[in-house]
Amino acid sequence: MLPALLTMVGLAAAAGAAAAFAARRSNTDQDRLIEEIDALLPQTQCGRCTFTGCRPYAAALAKGEADINQCPPGGDATAIALAKLLGREARPVDPRFGNVPANPLVAWIDEAACIGCVKCIQACPVDAIVGASRFMHTVIAAQCTGCELCIPPCPVDCIVMRPASA
Amino acid sequence: MRQVLYALIPTVALHVMFFGPGVLIQIVLGVATALAAEAAALRLRGKPLPPYLLDGSAIITAVLLALCLPPLAPWWLIVSGVAFAILLAKHLFGGLGANPFNPAMVGYAVLLVSFPARLLQWLPPNVAGFEPASLSFVETLTTILTGMPPERFTWDAITSPTPLDALRTDLALGMTMGEAHANAMFSAFGGKGWEWINLATLAGGGWLLALRIIRWQIPVAMLTALFVCASVMSAADPGAYAGPLFHLTSGASMLGAFFIATDPVSAATSERGKLIYGAGIGVLTYIIRTWGGYPDGVAFAVLIMNLTVPLIDRYTIPRIYGHAR
Amino acid sequence: MATSGTRGGLRLNAHKERSTTQALRAASPVEKLVLPLDQHAGAPAVPLVKPGERILRGQPIAQPGGTVSAWLHSPTSGTVAAIEPRPAPHRLGASTLSIVVANDGRDERHAGPAPSPFDQLAPEQLRELIARGGIVGLGGAVFPTAAKLNSAAGAADVRLLINGAECEPYISCDDMLMRERARDVVFGARVLLHALAAKTCVIAIEDDTPQAAAALEAAIADAHDERIQLRRVPSIYPAGGEKQLITAIFDVEVPSGGLPADVNTVCLNVGTAAAVASWIRDSQPLTSRIVTITGDGVLEQRNLDVALGTPLAALIYDCGGYTGRMSRLIMGGSMMGQALPHDDMPVIKATNCVIAASALDLQPRAAEMPCIRCGNCAVACPAILLPQQLHWYAKARDLDALETYGLMDCIECGCCDYVCPSQIPLAERFRDMKPALAERLAARTNASAARVRFEARSARLERIESERLAALAKKRQELAKKPS
Numbered sequence: 013m014l015p016a017l018l019t020m021v022g023l024a025a026a027a028g029a030a031a032a033f034a035a036r037r038s039n040t041d042q043d044r045l046i047e048e049i050d051a052l053l054p055q056t057q058c059g060r061c062t063f064t065g066c067r068p069y070a071a072a073l074a075k076g077e078a079d080i081n082q083c084p085p086g087g088d089a090t091a092i093a094l095a096k097l098l099g100r101e102a103r104p105v106d107p108r109f110g111n112v113p114a115n116p117l118v119a120w121i122d123e124a125a126c127i128g129c130v131k132c133i134q135a136c137p138v139d140a141i142v143g144a145s146r147f148m149h150t151v152i153a154a155q156c157t158g159c160e161l162c163i164p165p166c167p168v169d170c171i172v173m174r175p176a177s178a
Numbered sequence: 179m180r181q182v183l184y185a186l187i188p189t190v191a192l193h194v195m196f197f198g199p200g201v202l203i204q205i206v207l208g209v210a211t212a213l214a215a216e217a218a219a220l221r222l223r224g225k226p227l228p229p230y231l232l233d234g235s236a237i238i239t240a241v242l243l244a245l246c247l248p249p250l251a252p253w254w255l256i257v258s259g260v261a262f263a264i265l266l267a268k269h270l271f272g273g274l275g276a277n278p279f280n281p282a283m284v285g286y287a288v289l290l291v292s293f294p295a296r297l298l299q300w301l302p303p304n305v306a307g308f309e310p311a312s313l314s315f316v317e318t319l320t321t322i323l324t325g326m327p328p329e330r331f332t333w334d335a336i337t338s339p340t341p342l343d344a345l346r347t348d349l350a351l352g353m354t355m356g357e358a359h360a361n362a363m364f365s366a367f368g369g370k371g372w373e374w375i376n377l378a379t380l381a382g383g384g385w386l387l388a389l390r391i392i393r394w395q396i397p398v399a400m401l402t403a404l405f406v407c408a409s410v411m412s413a414a415d416p417g418a419y420a421g422p423l424f425h426l427t428s429g430a431s432m433l434g435a436f437f438i439a440t441d442p443v444s445a446a447t448s449e450r451g452k453l454i455y456g457a458g459i460g461v462l463t464y465i466i467r468t469w470g471g472y473p474d475g476v477a478f479a480v481l482i483m484n485l486t487v488p489l490i491d492r493y494t495i496p497r498i499y500g501h502a503r
Numbered sequence: 504m505a506t507s508g509t510r511g512g513l514r515l516n517a518h519k520e521r522s523t524t525q526a527l528r529a530a531s532p533v534e535k536l537v538l539p540l541d542q543h544a545g546a547p548a549v550p551l552v553k554p555g556e557r558i559l560r561g562q563p564i565a566q567p568g569g570t571v572s573a574w575l576h577s578p579t580s581g582t583v584a585a586i587e588p589r590p591a592p593h594r595l596g597a598s599t600l601s602i603v604v605a606n607d608g609r610d611e612r613h614a615g616p617a618p619s620p621f622d623q624l625a626p627e628q629l630r631e632l633i634a635r636g637g638i639v640g641l642g643g644a645v646f647p648t649a650a651k652l653n654s655a656a657g658a659a660d661v662r663l664l665i666n667g668a669e670c671e672p673y674i675s676c677d678d679m680l681m682r683e684r685a686r687d688v689v690f691g692a693r694v695l696l697h698a699l700a701a702k703t704c705v706i707a708i709e710d711d712t713p714q715a716a717a718a719l720e721a722a723i724a725d726a727h728d729e730r731i732q733l734r735r736v737p738s739i740y741p742a743g744g745e746k747q748l749i750t751a752i753f754d755v756e757v758p759s760g761g762l763p764a765d766v767n768t769v770c771l772n773v774g775t776a777a778a779v780a781s782w783i784r785d786s787q788p789l790t791s792r793i794v795t796i797t798g799d800g801v802l803e804q805r806n807l808d809v810a811l812g813t814p815l816a817a818l819i820y821d822c823g824g825y826t827g828r829m830s831r832l833i834m835g836g837s838m839m840g841q842a843l844p845h846d847d848m849p850v851i852k853a854t855n856c857v858i859a860a861s862a863l864d865l866q867p868r869a870a871e872m873p874c875i876r877c878g879n880c881a882v883a884c885p886a887i888l889l890p891q892q893l894h895w896y897a898k899a900r901d902l903d904a905l906e907t908y909g910l911m912d913c914i915e916c917g918c919c920d921y922v923c924p925s926q927i928p929l930a931e932r933f934r935d936m937k938p939a940l941a942e943r944l945a946a947r948t949n950a951s952a953a954r955v956r957f958e959a960r961s962a963r964l965e966r967i968e969s970e971r972l973a974a975l976a977k978k979r980q981e982l983a984k985k986p987s
Binding site: 226229230233235273274275276393442443445447448449452491495496497498499500501502 | 510746750756757758759760761869870872873874875876877878881882885886887888889891892907908909912925
């Protein structure tokens with residue numbers, strides 16, 4: 013009786029210790045959790061999730077105030093990765109927040125039509141548009157995250173989205 | 179995998195020498211069942227038969243299980259055990275390479291849980307000091323096929339527990355090691371017959387190591403862990419616990435270390451992982467043998483460690499070239 | 504980075520003696536030479552000549568098309584017959600833009616730059632001069648040598664490693680080069696030492712090449728240069744892999760994703776060193792290289808000194824033609840070489856070996872069976888990976904796990920394939936999965952760069968706003984002070 017009891021207690025303790033070791037990583041404080049969530053987000057800074065940028069969305073996710081399926085640029089892959097990290101149910105991106113782009117798109121300025129108003133430069137969250145007042149502007153394609161925030165401010169509608177590799 | 183079968187020849191030969199031709203009949207029945215079950219499963223799964231049937235893995239499963247059963251066990255034990263191993267433990271999980279548990283040990287565990295009395299009916303070894311009832315080949319065959327001993331014997335007259343089983347029972351009855359050891363089935367350091375079978379298995383395993391068919395980590399870790407556990411406990415109370423040599427040369431210690439635990443499909447895969455896996459089997463074998471309710475602990479130790487393989491693999495990824503430690 | 508020495512690898516039957524019994528000779532000249540413009544790593548070269556133009560041997564015919572690119576020179580005198588897409592071996596038979604040169608047989612030489620003693624040039628001038636010679640890594644990676652030197656020059660204690668460890672079976676071009684042109688190798692090493700302002704140079708060779716070792720020892724002794732030493736490494740494939748050789752010689756590991764320059768090392772092939780010597784000493788740009796023609800499917804197995812652009816078919820003809828046992832044409836060695844669909848393709852700067860393989864040369868591959876996790880591959884892997892696990896996750900296309908298990912650290916040496924009892928083409932599977940993982944890693948790098956820029960912008964906007972408010976407050980204070 014006693015040896016059997018001890019054996020079971022010992023095995024349970026060993027299994028518990030192993031589980032505790034495995035779970036050690038997930039026992040993080042809030043700031044580190046936000047960092048980990050932020051690292052999974054695409055950093056488009058587009059605000060389609062209804063927050064002002066990727067990090068605010070990460071903070072809201074960490075507090076449990078947002079759902080994992082609010083990031084269209086990240087697509088389903090990001091939603092799944094977030095679900096895995098946060099231990100929530102994986103779901104596809106909610107179309108109310110926008111369509112998931114099939115291929116990555118970047119902004120492109122028709123330089124012939126650009127009037128040099130600098131409005132798009134002010135709108136760009138990642139400083140990917142260069143130009144000066146009354147000189148034409150251009151998008152640094154490699155740095156464009158495809159957030160589309162530059163399109164509404166343009167007074168002459170000379171910005172369009174194009175496939176990234178073209 | 180053919181070499182693995184060759185390496186088992188000394189074990190089988192000594193088995194025949196000490197316990198009669200029963201094991202040969204069990205092997206034939208097991209292999210036939212294994213091939214039939216494997217062929218049926220492959221056919222159902224739409225896989226080509228020849229490469230999978232000829233690779234020998236199903237045959238090894240059958241031979242290992244046959245070596246674990248009492249030589250006079252009725253035919254339906256080996257047949258149902260092997261069929262379960264091949265169909266459920268192997269093919270339901272995806273067949274060759276995909277089974278998380280060692281099929282032979284799953285088959286053994288199912289039989290042990292379902293028919294414990296039949297699996298305890300071993301034979302006394304054919305050595306000096308015993309007068310074992312000697313059965314002819316025909317008598318052995320009819321015993322296996324009918325499930326009844328020849329008329330001139332009763333079951334009790336021809337069967338005997340294994341040394342491991344006997345020792346466990348005696349100790350449970352309150353005997354000391356010294357009193358238990360007075361039984362004629364024990365020799366200086368092991369059980370008569372069994373010690374030689376285990377040494378033969380060690381030789382076969384050593385040959386596989388030399389050929390690099392298996393790697394040293396699992397057998398060495400398992401036997402070392404078993405040795406250490408037995409040494410510590412018998413040093414603490416020599417009257418209550420068997421010594422390390424007894425453990426190493428009893429039951430399926432060597433078969434487990436070199437032929438069962440080393441099944442690569444269900445074992446941990448990195449070098450460090452294999453050491454942990456092997457040591458775990460050694461420790462669990464000792465625990466189950468000493469404090470558990472079964473005559474030997476290798477099968478359950480292997481199955482429990484199979485469960486831990488994903489965890490072990492996850493935490494024993496070696497340091498990749500060019501990465502910081 | 505601490506190491507535990509080199510790991511894994513295989514002792515293979517080298518099959519080198521087949522092609523080293525005959526002395527090196529030049530290949531017979533051919534009528535038409537085809538020179539792909541993208542035969543080096545980096546941007547394709549840009550033609551400097553037009554169809555119909557007469558050109559001379561050694562004349563530059565294409566210039567670098569980017570910072571990482573290379574010059575291309577005419578291997579003979581003649582006319583530019585065409586500039587058009589032609590099948591190329593590095594494209595496995597697909598066409599790529601090439602300059603086609605019609606040989607006039609006169610072999611008239613272009614007056615190159617006048618040779619000057621290299622040690623009187625500044626290192627950066629010397630590196631620019633090396634770039635002008637069209638010199639790229641001849642070990643197979645064809646990375647422009649000057650670009651490699653530039654990226655490593657200036658680092659303190661940079662050291663030079665000349666790689667003569669030709670570990671892959673069948674290939675013997677470096678062995679023959681070291682036997683016959685050991686002086687060029689040593690002279691090239693001295694030029695490269697000066698170009699890098701480096702103080703030490705190790706020439707590494709395998710321990711099964713005694714003639715090459717003897718020739719190099721004599722050449723080093725003749726040069727009276729104490730900076731250069733010869734070291735032998737065990738001939739265990741892939742001993743001559745750049746990372747493996749650096750670990751074997753200097754006992755450091757090249758960090759994952761990094762370059763030899765990260766451990767202050769520049770690693771160049773012996774053929775590259777000899778090409779540098781020909782260019783700096785004799786004003787001969789890189790227009791020819793030594794090629795091993797071997798395999799049971801060709802009559803005469805040997806090494807030839809071949810003009811770049813020579814069709815592979817002409818090389819085979821030069822060696823007596825195919826035997827009846829010919830079964831597959833391979834460019835490179837038997838472990839990492841690639842099968843070519845036909846022989847109407849030119850020798851390029853990367854062509855170290857052509858195997859006309861018979862069934863005897865080819866590893867007969869039985870039907871693929873499931874992985875049984877035996878772990879033989881992990882023992883053989885020189886990158887200390889677990890190929891059995893990578894295989895599992897590659898099948899599942901699990902990019903997270905592939906990253907954790909180090910897919911990008913696979914050097915595609917093929918040791919795992921070679922030992923696999925289940926005949927699984929592991930290296931090929933890993934090569935196929937790399938682009939998907941690389942894309943994801945690039946996306947992650949871009950994302951973190953975008954985050955950095957976003958945070959910088961946010962900080963900037965905040966600063967501008969607080970400065971504006973501060974200026975406003977100051978103005979108000981001044982207005983308040985002013986008596987009204």
